[in-house]
Amino acid sequence: MMETLTRLWRKAPQPAVLQLARSRDSDWAGSALPQARRRLCREIRRKVPVADAALDKIVRLTGEFIVQSDDALVEEELRRFCREIAIGAGRQGLRGFLEQYLNSLLTDGTAVAEMIPAADGSGLGAVLLCPAESLAVRRAENGVGLRFYAARDGLPGEEVRWPELILYTPLDPDAGEVWGHSVLEGLEAVSQVWEQILRSTAQNFERAGSLRYAVTYRPGEGERINPREVAETMAREWRAAMDGSSGSVSDFVAVGNVEIRVIGADSPILDTEVPVRQLLEQIIAKLGVPPFLLGLHWSTTERMSKQQADLLTSELERYRSLLTPVLRRILDTHLRLWGHTAPFAVEWQDISLQDTAELAQARYDNARAAVLEEQLTEKGEIV
Known part of the structure; x- marks a missing residue:
């Protein structure tokens, strides 16, 4: 079956000469996904709920x-395949796999998956998402292709025997690099300040909810007392008054000049609204998600909301352009193993009904303008 796959898989023509170096360092430098960077981006997503919600959106x-497809049989088979393909963890459906793939691409900056042929050779049996750190990637000798190696503990091992079955997508790789960059990169300082503000706020409210008292006794002039004995007595009686069970009332009775105050009551709690909003603005600007989609009801105009929606649409179209080649490659591999090579097309549905309505209105306005122009031309009013 693997020999059949090799014969069916058509490789693109390769360039004959490479004139410039494609890698900054040695051949194996940066072949595996940097573990520290991966852990940092995942930690940012775990600790910053707004960033996690934005990526989910x-x-x-x-x-x-x-x-x-023009071939009804091929179209029916591909649609069945999209519904029933196994994607691991008891799940089915190519849509669910694309969600996992895009999630890994956004978080780690690189998405890796493997196509598993069916045992009977009737097509693909499963498409499984793989951890990005399980693969080491090296640029091929021609400078264009890639060579894949199984990685363990960040070290490359044996070369993958069937690279045609590996799905690999980097997000915005640098020149000469093979690994992409997470959309969360650059938010390290923001997430650190965010965590400090939340931790400090939690500590302040914890202290405000668990009051601490300062009991001060000032003896009068000429009064002879044992300070230590008086302090121990007042501490014992105050503790007994505070430890009263629920529903019971205890009184603390003292003679003399006794002052009782709450520790820290005179210190105002810092207002976190302004710094938190500044941090949220940084996160939203980085991820490109409109605030209203995250439940942030900031003051904005209808025109600003429309522009934000247009920007989000362009971002989603960009991610679709990354997913479409992966999707077509999966479907094409399944068709070849199934024994067919009929052409097919992948059509994405409109992102929102609002976009559909706006496009329909624009087409209506253009058609109406064309009719008016034709009528005026017939009357000789315009040329």
Whole structure:
């Protein structure tokens, strides 16, 4: 079956000469995904709920797709495949796999998956998402292709025997690099300040909810007392008054000049609204998600909301352009193993109904303008 896959897989023509170096360092430098960077980005997503919610919104808003083909049999088979393909953990459906793939791409900066042929050779049996750190990538000798190696503990091992079955997508790789960059990169300082503010706020409210008292006794002039004995007595009686069980009332009775005050009551709690909003603005600007999608009801105009929605649409179209080649490669591999090579098309559904309505209104306005122009031309009013 593997020999059949090799014969069916058509490789693109390779360039004959490479004139410039494609890598800054040695051949194996940076072949594995940096573990520290991966852990940092995942920690940012775990500790900053707004960033996690924004990435979830991006994944969900990417939308659905349908497969179309002039061959009815091929179209029916591809649609069945999209519904029933196993993607691991007891789940099925190519849509769910694309969500996992895009999630890994946004968080780690690189997404890796493997296509598993069916045992009977009737197509693909499963498409499984792999941890990005399980793969080491090296640029091929021609400077264009990639060579894949199984990695363990950050070290490359044996070369993958069937690289045609590996799905690999980097997000915005630097020149000469093979690994992409997470959309969360650059938020390290923001997430650190965010965590400090939340921790300090929690500590302040914990102290405000668990009051601490200062009991001060000032003896009068000429009064002879044993300070230590008086302090121990007052501490014992105050503790007994504070330890009263629920529903019981205890009184603390003292003679003389006794002052009782709450420790820290004179210190105001810092206002965190302004710094937190500044941090949220940094996060939203980095991820490109409009605030109203995250439940942040900031003052804005209808025009600003429309522009933000347009920016989000362009971001989603960009991610779709990264997912479409992966999707087409999966479907094409399944068709070849199934024994067919009929052409097909992947059509993404509109991102929102609002976009559909706006496009329909624009088409209506253009058609109406064309009719008016034609009528005026017939009357000789315009040339």
